[in-house]
Amino acid sequence: MFDDLDPQEFEDTARTVIESCAQAPSAAERGKLLAEAGLLGVIAPEDVGGLGLSTRFAAPILRAAGEGCLAYPLIETLLLSKALADTDAELAARICSGETVATIAWLGTDAGADLGGAPMGCQAEHVLIFSADGTAVLAPIANAVRAVETHSFDIDVPEAEIHVSGAFKGVELDLATVEKLRSDARMLRAAFIHGAAANCLKMASDYAQDREQFGKLLSANQALRHRLSRDALVLETMRNAIIRAQSVRDDDVEMARNAAWLCSAQSGPAIAESAIQVFGGMGFTWEVPLHRHLRQMRAQARYGGAALELDQLGDAIIAGTANPWYAEIADAA
Amino acid sequence: MTSVSPLEAGTPGQTGAYAAQAYQWLKQNLNDRLRTDRCLDQPASLEEKIRFEAAQHRAGLAGITWPKEYGGHGLTLREHLEANREIGRAPMPNAINSIGKELAGPIIMAVGNERQKSTYLPAILSMENIWCQGFSEPGAGSDLAALRTKAERTADGWRINGQKIWTSGASKSSRCMLLARTGAREDRHKGLVLFAVPMSSPGITVREIQSIDGDRSFCEVFFNDVIVDEAEMLGAPDEGWAAASRVLSIERATNRMYRAWRFESELDHLIAACRSDNAAFAIMKGYRRELAQCRVEVELIKGHVETLVDDLLAGQQIGPRGSFPKLYWSESHQRFAQIAYEIVSRFPPGANQALKDLRARMEGIYLSSRAETIYAGTTEIQLDIIAKRILNLKKAA
Ligand SMILES: Cc1cc2nc3c(=O)[nH]c(=O)nc-3n(C[C@H](O)[C@H](O)[C@H](O)COP(=O)(O)OP(=O)(O)OC[C@H]3O[C@@H](n4cnc5c(N)ncnc54)[C@H](O)[C@@H]3O)c2cc1C
Numbered sequence: 001m002f003d004d005l006d007p008q009e010f011e012d013t014a015r016t017v018i019e020s021c022a023q024a025p026s027a028a029e030r031g032k033l034l035a036e037a038g039l040l041g042v043i044a045p046e047d048v049g050g051l052g053l054s055t056r057f058a059a060p061i062l063r064a065a066g067e068g069c070l071a072y073p074l075i076e077t078l079l080l081s082k083a084l085a086d087t088d089a090e091l092a093a094r095i096c097s098g099e100t101v102a103t104i105a106w107l108g109t110d111a112g113a114d115l116g117g118a119p120m121g122c123q124a125e126h127v128l129i130f131s132a133d134g135t136a137v138l139a140p141i142a143n144a145v146r147a148v149e150t151h152s153f154d155i156d157v158p159e160a161e162i163h164v165s166g167a168f169k170g171v172e173l174d175l176a177t178v179e180k181l182r183s184d185a186r187m188l189r190a191a192f193i194h195g196a197a198a199n200c201l202k203m204a205s206d207y208a209q210d211r212e213q214f215g216k217l218l219s220a221n222q223a224l225r226h227r228l229s230r231d232a233l234v235l236e237t238m239r240n241a242i243i244r245a246q247s248v249r250d251d252d253v254e255m256a257r258n259a260a261w262l263c264s265a266q267s268g269p270a271i272a273e274s275a276i277q278v279f280g281g282m283g284f285t286w287e288v289p290l291h292r293h294l295r296q297m298r299a300q301a302r303y304g305g306a307a308l309e310l311d312q313l314g315d316a317i318i319a320g321t322a323n324p325w326y327a328e329i330a331d332a333a
Numbered sequence: 334m335t336s337v338s339p340l341e342a343g344t345p346g347q348t349g350a351y352a353a354q355a356y357q358w359l360k361q362n363l364n365d366r367l368r369t370d371r372c373l374d375q376p377a378s379l380e381e382k383i384r385f386e387a388a389q390h391r392a393g394l395a396g397i398t399w400p401k402e403y404g405g406h407g408l409t410l411r412e413h414l415e416a417n418r419e420i421g422r423a424p425m426p427n428a429i430n431s432i433g434k435e436l437a438g439p440i441i442m443a444v445g446n447e448r449q450k451s452t453y454l455p456a457i458l459s460m461e462n463i464w465c466q467g468f469s470e471p472g473a474g475s476d477l478a479a480l481r482t483k484a485e486r487t488a489d490g491w492r493i494n495g496q497k498i499w500t501s502g503a504s505k506s507s508r509c510m511l512l513a514r515t516g517a518r519e520d521r522h523k524g525l526v527l528f529a530v531p532m533s534s535p536g537i538t539v540r541e542i543q544s545i546d547g548d549r550s551f552c553e554v555f556f557n558d559v560i561v562d563e564a565e566m567l568g569a570p571d572e573g574w575a576a577a578s579r580v581l582s583i584e585r586a587t588n589r590m591y592r593a594w595r596f597e598s599e600l601d602h603l604i605a606a607c608r609s610d611n612a613a614f615a616i617m618k619g620y621r622r623e624l625a626q627c628r629v630e631v632e633l634i635k636g637h638v639e640t641l642v643d644d645l646l647a648g649q650q651i652g653p654r655g656s657f658p659k660l661y662w663s664e665s666h667q668r669f670a671q672i673a674y675e676i677v678s679r680f681p682p683g684a685n686q687a688l689k690d691l692r693a694r695m696e697g698i699y700l701s702s703r704a705e706t707i708y709a710g711t712t713e714i715q716l717d718i719i720a721k722r723i724l725n726l727k728k729a730a
Contacts, residue, residue, distance in 0.1 A: 209727045220728040225720035232719050236657045240636035248639075259632030310629075314621030317628050318604060318614075324360075325370070325424055325598065326605035329687045333611060 005053070011060035013037055018068035027101055027123040030072045035098030040074075043184070044081035048092040055184050056246045059191035066195025069292050071156040073119040075188045076104045080128060083181050084138065088171045091126070091138075102126040102138065105162045106303035110137075114163055117303045121147035121160025126170070129162065136178045139170035154299035156292055183254065186261035187245060189300045193268035194238050196293040201231050203290065204275035207282075224278060231274050234267040258313065265306035268297040351393075351412045355419035358392045363423055370424035370602055372693035379505065382429055387460040394420065395434060396458040399442070404455030414590060414642050421594025424602070432502060433457035433464035435588040437510045437529075440580050444527070444568035453508070453529065465506040467497040467530070467554060468577065474499075475714050477512075477577070478521040482556060484513035484528070491528065491566070493536075493559040499708075503539045503552035506532050511556075512577050515570050525573030529565045536560070546700040584709045586641060586655030592662050593634035596669060599698060600627055603673050606691035613688055616679050623672045630665040637661055653722035656715040663705035663712065674699040 017037040021030040034040050042058045044050025051057070058078055065074050077095055080102045084092035094100040103124040107117035111132035118127055127145065130136045139145045144166035152159040173181070205228055208219040218224050241260035248256045272294035276283035283290060301307075320331075366377040367385055377385070389395050390404075397413040399405020406412075428434065434457060441453050456462040473480035482495025493513055503509065509530045516524030532539070536559035541549040568576050589595075604624070607617040617624070637658035641651065677692040684692070706712045720726045 205724055205726065212730070217727060217730055219726040222717075225724075225726055226713070226716040228724055228726065229716040229719035232724055233657055233660050236654075237633050237637065237661055240640040241633050243640050243643075244632075244636040247643075255628075256632055256636075259629045259636070262629050263633055310622055310625050313628065314625035317600075317624055318607075318617055318621050320608065321601040321604050323422060323598060323601035323605070324356075325422065326602050329605045329609050331608045332614065 005057070007057050007060045010039075010042070010057055011064050014039055014061040014064035015068065018064050018070050021070055021072065022068065027072060027120055028098075030070075031077075031098030031101055033098075034072060034074070035096065040077050040098055041081050041096035043078055044092060044096050045085045048081065048085045048089050049096040050081060050085070050092075054246075055187045058188055059242060059246065062188050062191035063195035063198070066192040066197075066293075066296070067199040069156050069196070069289065069296060071120075073101065073103045073124065073157065075185060075192065076102065076119060076128070078188060079181050079185055080104070080126075080138065082184075083173055083177050084171060086177075087173070088138075091171065100125050102128070103160075104128040105130070106305075110164065114161055116150070116159070116161045118147065118160045118162050119154070119157045119299075119303070121162060122149050122158065124160075127162055128173070129164070129168075129170075130178070134175045134178060136173045136181075137168070137170040138173070139168045144168040152299075153302075154295045156296060157299070159299065183257055186257050186304060187242070189304050190238070190242050190245075190260045190264040193264040193297050193300055194235070194242060196297050197231075197235055197238065197264075197268040197271040200272045200275040200290055200293050201228065201235055203288075204228060204231070204278040207279055218278070227274055227278065231271045234271060238264050238267055258309065261304065262306055262310060262313075265297075265301035265304060269294055269301065272297060349415070351408075351415040352419050355392075355394055355416045356422075358389075358394065359419060359423045359425070362388060362392075363425060367426060368424045369426055370690055370694055372690050377426070379429070382426055383460050383463075385426075386429055390458045390460070395428075396438075399438065399454065399458070403442075403450055404458045410642050410646055414639070417591035418594045421591030421596075422598045424598065427589075429502065429505065430457060430460060430463045431589065432466050432506075432510070433462065433508075436466055436580050436584055437464040437508070439583050440510070440527070440576055441529075441567060443579060444572065444576050448564070449529065449567065462508050463502060463506045464508045464510060465500050465503045465532075465552075465554075466580075467500050467503075467509045467511040469499045470496060471498050475711055478525075478574070479518065480512060480514060480525075481518055482511070482513040484515055484526055484561075486515075487560070489560050490563055491526075491561045493528075493530070493556040493561055495556050497554040497556075499542075499551050500539075500554045501551045501708075503532070503554050504541050504549075508532060509554065510567070510580075511561075512573055514573075522574035524571060525577065526570040527567040527573045527576050528561050529567055530559070530561050531565075534559050534561065545703060546697055548701075581710060582651060582653075582655045584655075585659035585715075586651045587645075588709070590638055590642075592666070593631055593638055596634065596662075596666055597628075597631045599673070599694075600624065600631065600669065602691060603676065603695065606687045607676070609687040610685055612681050613684070616676055620672060620676055627665075627669045627672065630668070634658070634662050634665060653718050656710070656718045656723075659709055660712060660715045660719075666705055667702045670695070670699040670702040 017033055021033055024030045039061050041050030042053050046052045081092050081095045095102050101124045103118045103121050105115035105118040105127055108115040109130045109132045126138050126140055128136050128138045141147050145168050146163045147160040150161040208224055211218050241263050245256040245260040272290055276290050282288055365371055393406050394416050396405040397408050401407040438457050470480050484491045484493050509532055511528045511530045514525050536557040538555040540553045542551055543549050607613040673695040677695045680688055
């Protein structure tokens with residue numbers, strides 16, 4: 001099916017599968033559907049049942065997932081099936097095939113008492129726990145490691161808290177693997193948000209061309225036309241940033257990935273908020289799915305620590321620059 | 334000025350090689366008087382800037398994609414982008430002849446005849462001919478199709494009457510790319526014709542207008558029974574609107590491709606200069622989030638530019654999509670300019686030279702950036718274009 005390896009085809013396949021996932025009753029069922037279509041192992045190596053492709057091929061799948069409000073820890077599954085391949089091939093293969101659901105506790109480390117931000121932690125058998133030293137352990141959810149349903153902003157992918165009450169064992173991931181996992185996570189999240197935001201803009205444009213007030217279509221009003229154009233600009237900015245982050249070379253990669261991620265984390269929710277405004281009173285109803293997109297995007301921004309990363313970037317840039325044209329300006333202290 | 338050997342044309346070389354040579358050349362030739370990050374009593378004169386710009390072309394930094402038979406270097410948009418990254422990083426003055434190189438040149442290449450191409454194009458690159466763009470009029474700004482300047486065919490050639498405004502660089506230009514109409518004003522975009530008018534023609538009066546940054550770079554231009562030879566018509570009458578739209582789409586999409594890197598360089602300058610003084614550094618620290626946001630936006634402009642270049646290299650049309658980068662860079666640069674202004678405005682008196690230079694530059698950038706959401710089509714017009722031509726939003730059921 002993926003012979004000519006066209007990312008677009010992945011998106012089309014993913015879209016169809018994700019539509020059927022919306023009807024599936026449990027996370028395990030959805031995992032099966034996704035795995036059958038080969039979507040869970042896109043970036044995992046072939047010897048664990050994956051396709052061994054770059055994140056460039058995962059992006060269209062995540063876009064479709066964002067668009068379709070997928071209720072599965074897809075980002076976590078993709079990342080773990082790749083990260084585990086070297087240390088526990090068997091488990092990686094089970095995650096790739098959808099047999100085992102695994103997740104990541106994005107918030108907190110094992111140094112604190114509780115960890116949080118584990119999407120679908122209560123349905124998962126394993127959870128990745130970050131250590132304070134930058135490494136991580138994939139622990140089975142049992143005995144010392146418990147997943148507890150908690151208040152969740154994202155209603156499609158409920159979040160769990162992870163309580164650790166003693167020593168636990170699991171597959172260990174080293175610093176470099178964890179760093180790569182986090183960097184890939186940024187790209188996958190950006191693509192997910194891009195898909196969700198694109199759907200919000202589409203819903204808003206369709207609605208504006210359907211509803212009449214004052215004897216004309218909403219979309220005939222410049223104020224709304226301009227609002228939608230601004231959202232289109234933001235969406236295009238996000239799209240180009242993601243494309244660039246996947247093609248840019250060497251030194252610039254991390255900055256480009258950060259920018260694509262931060263742009264999505266900030267602008268995706270803004271597009272959903274704008275769409276809610278375009279829908280008026282309807283936009284504030286539970287039935288119109290805009291709030292589900294908004295919740296999912298906000299949850300991604302939180303799991304990815306977007307606000308903190310912007311501060312860190314600020315610290316890094318005021319610590320100095322390497323532009324040779326200003327090299328003769330000496331530091332004060 | 335040192336003479337330089339042109340960069341080797343035609344050989345693709347390894348990635349970054351073109352940029353490395355561009356940097357070396359700039360390092361040798363961009364002297365203090367030309368640098369825009371210095372506030373000197375005696376900055377470079379117009380003649381010095383013109384000589385510097387001509388030398389840039391000889392060194393392979395201008396006309397990069399133009400065919401060799403017209404004085405260009407016959408390379409691709411990829412080398413153009415590479416050189417522009419270095420141009421952007423350097424504190425260089427903006428080109429005096431950017432209208433010639435970025436608007437008139439491409440349009441002459443597209444609609445001009447062979448004689449026009451072989452005479453006008455090399456003269457643009459060598460800086461013998463500086464061009465201006467005579468589109469806007471007092472009654473026709475955003476609504477360009479409302480322009481009134483009239484062109485009538487007579488036995489001696491076309492007779493032009495009317496007035497243009499906001500014509501950048503008109504008082505230094507030797508040619509004007511003029512948009513005029515052959516029919517009635519009600520014809521809107523029909524019956525518009527494009528000319529290459531010699532600015533020395535009798536009947537042309539130019540009056541400089543002072544802008545908010547103290548500059549006198551744009552002008553009013555009056556045409557009073559100006560006779561323009563038939564041979565100076567660019568394309569056919571009635572093709573004027575199509576040609577003009579093309580010019581504007583180029584202007585929005587690819588013009589000053591170095592913007593993202595210039596903007597990054599301005600941010601670098603701000604950071605480097607603030608680090609030269611403890612009080613300024615403390616002020617800057619209070620803006621670390623805003624500065625991080627600016628740095629992210631620089632990357633996002635690069636995203637617009639680089640994907641656009643990829644699309645162009647893949648043979649795609651840009652069309653209305655040129656509005657996206659135009660909107661994005663103009664607004665994000667204004668956001669940066671406002672923050673930078675706020676930072677420098679808080680410097681204590683008696684600052685060191687690096688801070689004085691910085692403050693002068695950032696004040697200038699703040700003021701001049703106000704034009705960025707106006708020229709090349711205002712923000713509101715770009716938003717209209719996106720709504721109508723990209724989102725295809727209906728106005729009636
Ligand atoms: C520094 C600078 C250099 C320039 N250089 C050149 C040049 O070299 N050659 C040239 O031909 N022109 C040049 N221009 C002119 C420029 O293209 C025009 O200023 C611009 O197109 C806007 O037209 P206007 O000034 O007449 O404003 P107007 O069209 O009168 O617009 C005024 C305000 O109304 C808004 N507006 C207008 N129509 C609408 C609408 N339908 N919906 C909502 N809002 C609307 C505009 O967005 C703007 O905010 C330059 C301008 C500047 C500032």
